[in-house]
Amino acid sequence: MQRFEGQVQLVLYPFALNPISEVATQAAWCAGVQGKFWEFHQLLYRRQELWYRLPAPLERLSDFAKDVQLDATALKSCVESGQTQDLMKADKAYGQQLQVSSTPTVFINEQRIVGAQAESDFVRVIRQELERVQRPGQ
Amino acid sequence: MSSVQVSKTPAWWRQCWHGCTRPWVAVLLRVLLGGVFIFAGFSKILIPYAEVVARIQQYQVLPGWLVTLAALVLPWLEVASGTALLVGFYTTPAAWLIGGQLCCFSALMVVVLLAGIPIEDCGCFGNLGLPETPFQVLVRDLVMLALLGPLLARQRDVLGLDAWGGGEEGVRERAGEGE
Amino acid sequence: MAKKSRARARASRSQYAPSRAVVVQRRWRLKLIVGGAILVLALGVGLLARYLQARSLQERDVAPRLQEKARETRYTRGPAGAPVVIKEFSDYT
Numbered sequence: 566m567q568r569f570e571g572q573v574q575l576v577l578y579p580f581a582l583n584p585i586s587e588v589a590t591q592a593a594w595c596a597g598v599q600g601k602f603w604e605f606h607q608l609l610y611r612r613q614e615l616w617y618r619l620p621a622p623l624e625r626l627s628d629f630a631k632d633v634q635l636d637a638t639a640l641k642s643c644v645e646s647g648q649t650q651d652l653m654k655a656d657k658a659y660g661q662q663l664q665v666s667s668t669p670t671v672f673i674n675e676q677r678i679v680g681a682q683a684e685s686d687f688v689r690v691i692r693q694e695l696e697r698v699q700r701p702g703q
Numbered sequence: 704m705s706s707v708q709v710s711k712t713p714a715w716w717r718q719c720w721h722g723c724t725r726p727w728v729a730v731l732l733r734v735l736l737g738g739v740f741i742f743a744g745f746s747k748i749l750i751p752y753a754e755v756v757a758r759i760q761q762y763q764v765l766p767g768w769l770v771t772l773a774a775l776v777l778p779w780l781e782v783a784s785g786t787a788l789l790v791g792f793y794t795t796p797a798a799w800l801i802g803g804q805l806c807c808f809s810a811l812m813v814v815v816l817l818a819g820i821p822i823e824d825c826g827c828f829g830n831l832g833l834p835e836t837p838f839q840v841l842v843r844d845l846v847m848l849a850l851l852g853p854l855l856a857r858q859r860d861v862l863g864l865d866a867w868g869g870g871e872e873g874v875r876e877r878a879g880e881g882e
Numbered sequence: 883m884a885k886k887s888r889a890r891a892r893a894s895r896s897q898y899a900p901s902r903a904v905v906v907q908r909r910w911r912l913k914l915i916v917g918g919a920i921l922v923l924a925l926g927v928g929l930l931a932r933y934l935q936a937r938s939l940q941e942r943d944v945a946p947r948l949q950e951k952a953r954e955t956r957y958t959r960g961p962a963g964a965p966v967v968i969k970e971f972s973d974y975t
Contacts, residue, residue, distance in 0.1 A: 569966070572965055573968060574959070574960035574962065574964040574968065575959040575960055575970060576956050576957075576967060576968065576969050576970070577957045577958070577970050577972070578956070578969060578971045579971075579972065579973070579974065580971040580972060580973055581974070582973045582975065583973075583975060585975055586973050586974050586975040589974040589975065593974070602957050603957065603959075609974045617974070660971045664750060664751055664754070664830075664935075666754065666830055667758075668971055668972045669971065669973075670753075670970075670971045671968060671970050671971070672967075672968070673966060673967075673968050674966055674967060677751055677753040677754075678753060679754050679756065680756075680757035680760055694965070695965060698966065699965060741924070744928070745931065748928045748931055748932050749931055749932075751935075751936075778928070779925060779928065782924055782925060782928050783921055783925060786920060787917070790917065790920050792913070792920065864913050864916060864920075867909045867910065867913035867916075
């Protein structure tokens with residue numbers, strides 16, 4: 566992102582593939598309600614080993630809240646209330662409309678890249694799209 | 704004195720083989736195997752190309768160029784070979800082509816199982832089929848290879864395009880020219 | 883007289899009726915044409931399915947660029963209206 570500052574916008578669509586991931590997605594959205602989405606989002610990946618195998622990970626995820634200055638009680642009640650479920654379902658439905666069936670799936674404009682490909686592949690496609698879009702007459 | 708030659712093949716096997724090479728069995732096998740391959744091919748055609756690439760990449764044992772080639776060619780090869788087998792058009796070459804593919808898939812599954820590569824869904828039928836583990840795929844492919852045996856051993860032209868001039872019927876007709 | 887006309891009739895019949903070899907040859911050619919047509923049809927249906935699938939995906943994705951109001955409900959990095967928009971669908975597990 567830093568390499569292409571000002572030329573590229575990243576939009577995140579959490580796409581939960583299983584019930585455990587759904588809890589994590591809702592927790593991330595609820596962290597966003599407190600203004601700490603990106604911090605919590607990165608924490609979920611950094612500490613993935615500590616929670617992703619738990620059948621009920623909410624307790625563990627609430628523990629993480631303190632590390633990013635989040636109100637753990639508010640986070641937990643936000644997830645349990647289900648107030649972010651509609652947003653999660655909307656993201657899932659949108660992804661399914663675009664025939665997303667595995668993650669990560671990245672669309673660079675309309676170019677689809679599926680799976681954890683090399684960074685060079687992403688950079689190449691971003692450059693191609695920038696050239697295509699910025700060509701005179703386009 | 705004449706010597707009697709006794710066949711070493713067990714009677715049950717001979718009966719089973721004889722049954723498997725009956726015309727209606729050959730037709731059934733052609734439809735089944737051809738149909739599975741047509742379905743597999745179309746299921747890959749109906750998902751985005753990048754998804755096909757990702758599903759082949761998950762096996763982690765194929766080099767990048769082979770992944771790209773397989774993702775480009777495999778769906779069409781499956782459709783073409785499956786169609787040829789189903790309608791009985793050059794049945795034997797189509798059966799060999801399908802047998803070759805099954806051998807490759809089976810070998811890949813063996814490598815994946817031995818290497819312990821975790822794969823939840825083989826991606827064999829795109830988004831249209833049930834998810835299958837490598838072991839399930841291996842068993843299925845070996846069964847299909849066994850079913851190809853009767854088709855390869857004795858080509859049958861019943862209800863197939865090969866019966867038109869190129870198959871046993873055609874051979875009989877050509878043999879009849881000399882009369 | 884009758885024998886001559888019978889011989890003449892037989893000769894004229896064999897002159898115009900195709901031999902067995904020709905019949906087999908014709909049927910073999912017909913097999914090639916029909917079989918080839920079926921293969922082409924199957925592959926053509928596949929190509930059409932691919933094309934329609936790609937087109938329908940384009941239609942579902944209303945605009946490749948993010949609309950301003952959607953920023954309220956989607957988390958983004960980078961400026962709105964950037965020439966390249968990256969949409970990332972990812973799972974936390």
